[in-house]
Amino acid sequence: MAYRETEKMRQRKAEARKRIVECTYQCVEEGGFRSARVTRIAGLAGVATGTIYRHFESREDLFAEIFRLATQREVDKVSEALATSGNAAERLERALRQFAERALRGPMMAWSLIAEPVDPKVEEERLAYRKAYAKLFEKAVRDGIAEGCIPDQDARQSSTCLVGAIAESLVGPLSPTQTSQSACATTDDNDSLVDSIIRFCMQGLTGIRR
Structure with a gap:
């Protein structure tokens, strides 16, 4: 039986x-x-x-599952920020700020998602989610071009640059070595860092000095 x-x-x-x-x-x-x-x-x-x-099937499969779960939560938060009121440039700035602020509030998880050396299977997930972020940003850039608040440009390339810029700018501050040395960092320190990152991204995107 x-x-x-x-x-x-x-x-x-x-x-x-x-x-x-x-x-x-x-x-x-x-x-x-x-x-x-x-x-x-x-x-x-x-x-x-x-x-x-x-x-x-393997430890790598388990880690890939955790990576998908954790990163999807962050993608959803960025998507929510992009769905708020305001013109496309304002919404995009809000989404970038959301990304950076959430990363700094949970530095170890953010480091794991953005930069920690991982197995190839997890690295594939990392690349897939970078594309997911870029796709969201690309739509916002296209909307901004149509609205006239963002200059005409290659929206796909610009969105890829945004993902790279904000992720790379957080690697140092999020690294376990750095965070252990600056455990006494204040909210003001993080606010200043986030403002600097967003200023760079938005000036590069719009050409407007902020």
Whole structure:
């Protein structure tokens, strides 16, 4: 007689998977992907290490899942900012500010998503999400050109440059070495940094000195 999985068993598996994902997310949030060891994750989730591999083919697959989950949250926040009121340039500035401020509020997770050395499978996800950000920015730039608040330009190339500029400008401030040395950084310090990043991005985009 063929084995038939019961609803209760399916629910237990789903709950175990959820705990594994949540505990891995916690590990990455606290110490980056490098701190998310399978044995630690299993201990936090209350499962055997073999259980993790029944839900995910490899450690890299698990990390890719966490990367997708964490980055999609950030993409959604940028999308929300771009959907607010105001002209396209104002909305784009708001979205860039949202990106930078959220990164600085959660520096370890942001570092993990933006710059931490990762396995090829996770790096593929990083590239895919950079394209997702660029696509959102591209639409805003095109809207701005149509509205007349942004000069005519190659919207696709400009959006790619925006993603690169804001991500690269945050690498130093977010790096674990830097953040451990500047644990006493104030909100004013972060505000000044964000203002500087946004000023650079918007001046490059609009040609208007801010």
